[in-house]
Amino acid sequence: MTATSPTAEDVRDRLSTVVDPDLGEDIVSLDLVNAVDLDHDEEIIYLDLTLGAPFSPGETQIADDTREALSDLPYDLELSASVDRGLDPEDEILPHVQNIIAVASGKGGVGKSTVAVNLAAGLADMGARVGLFDADVYGPNVPRMVDADERPSATSDEQIIPPEQFGMKLMSMDFLVGEDDPVIWRGPMVHKVLTQLWEDVDWGYLDYMVVDLPPGTGDTQLTMLQSVPVSGAVIVTTPQDVAIDDARKGLEMFGEHETPVLGIVENMSSFHCPDCGGRHDIFGSGGGRELADDVELPFLGEIPLDPSIREGGDDGEPMVLGEGETSEKLREFAHTTADMQGIVHRRRKSGR
Numbered sequence: 001m002t003a004t005s006p007t008a009e010d011v012r013d014r015l016s017t018v019v020d021p022d023l024g025e026d027i028v029s030l031d032l033v034n035a036v037d038l039d040h041d042e043e044i045i046y047l048d049l050t051l052g053a054p055f056s057p058g059e060t061q062i063a064d065d066t067r068e069a070l071s072d073l074p075y076d077l078e079l080s081a082s083v084d085r086g087l088d089p090e091d092e093i094l095p096h097v098q099n100i101i102a103v104a105s106g107k108g109g110v111g112k113s114t115v116a117v118n119l120a121a122g123l124a125d126m127g128a129r130v131g132l133f134d135a136d137v138y139g140p141n142v143p144r145m146v147d148a149d150e151r152p153s154a155t156s157d158e159q160i161i162p163p164e165q166f167g168m169k170l171m172s173m174d175f176l177v178g179e180d181d182p183v184i185w186r187g188p189m190v191h192k193v194l195t196q197l198w199e200d201v202d203w204g205y206l207d208y209m210v211v212d213l214p215p216g217t218g219d220t221q222l223t224m225l226q227s228v229p230v231s232g233a234v235i236v237t238t239p240q241d242v243a244i245d246d247a248r249k250g251l252e253m254f255g256e257h258e259t260p261v262l263g264i265v266e267n268m269s270s271f272h273c274p275d276c277g278g279r280h281d282i283f284g285s286g287g288g289r290e291l292a293d294d295v296e297l298p299f300l301g302e303i304p305l306d307p308s309i310r311e312g313g314d315d316g317e318p319m320v321l322g323e324g325e326t327s328e329k330l331r332e333f334a335h336t337t338a339d340m341q342g343i344v345h346r347r348r349k350s351g352r
């Protein structure tokens with residue numbers, strides 16, 4: 001250490017100029033600085049921040065601003081991120097999965113699987129390591145939506161290796177039972193199979209696991225909420241009143257299990273007619289945003305009713321990866337959702 005070597009105090013002073021773009025205060029006041037260590041021999045600053053949503057725009061900005069704020073110091077920066085999830089590592093089923101985002105709807109057919117697939121593909125496209133778990137035991141359709149014809153394989157120690165598509169690791173009940181085999185599931189069976197799928201699949205390290213839940217508030221949802229630490233739920237609705245009412249019930253279920261809800265997304269918002277160029281609100285409009293306002297939750301976006309979404313779903317290319325307005329809306333939704341997951345973690349740490 002020399003007279004010009006920086007101190008931890010110098011680092012903290014500079015960090016107090018870095019403002020969290022979502023919480024609106026600096027990261028030191030928000031208590032997001034977990035540790036500052038200086039290695040004077042190697043001239044490295046080791047800095048650990050409470051950032052938990054990799055590749056989210058908000059956290060990427062915080063990391064960039066942090067690098068900028070420390071750039072006048074003569075040491076290199078080693079930046080790491082960690083979130084205390086309040087869980088004992090021994091008790092965790094999925095210790096290497098950072099975020100588990102459950103996509104839920106109160107009502108069937110509102111486009112929950114479509115939203116789950118596009119969210120997962122959108123996060124993977126941002127650069128994140130992603131798993132997509134189709135827990136819709138009653139109607140698993142994710143493999144078709146992402147054109148997965150490869151099946152899982154098994155290792156010698158009986159771990160299941162999930163196939164990958166569009167940079168996502170996939171698991172679905174459909175791989176195990178086949179889309180055409182009708183399976184009658186009773187509650188305990190659902191519990192057993194789902195628990196096994198969590199534990200026996202070799203997911204590796206994941207930034208996000210997106211789970212497509214079956215519609216409603218039944219056994220699968222309960223099993224999920226009881227057995228894995230869901231870090232955030234996304235509620236899908238259409239603008240119709242009945243769908244909105246059912247979305248409320250879904251919200252209540254998450255509330256009872258103290259699961260953070262990241263927000264509400266409205267699917268099939270309006271139809272942009274390719275022939276007449278007009279906009280038609282087939283299922284009404286604005287219901288999702290009104291619900292979000294009413295229950296004081298973030299609104300995650302509006303996804304238009306667009307025939308190419310169904311075609312994409314049928315051909316296996318998630319629309320979020322394409323060009324055009326609907327693809328852009330889906331990307332915005334994926335960004336906003338990732339941001340909300342980060343905000344949930346940072347709020348918990350900062351108490352804001």
Ligand SMILES: Nc1ncnc2c1ncn2[C@@H]1O[C@H](COP(=O)(O)OP(=O)(O)OP(=O)(O)O)[C@@H](O)[C@H]1O
Binds near residue numbers: 105112114141268310
């Ligand atoms: N925004 C949209 N525009 C056009 N078609 C859509 C849109 N969203 C979903 N769809 C289509 O509607 C159908 C139902 O969607 P999806 O399977 O995602 O719904 P779900 O809520 O998961 O259904 P389930 O209750 O069966 O699980 C699919 O054919 C899908 O391609």
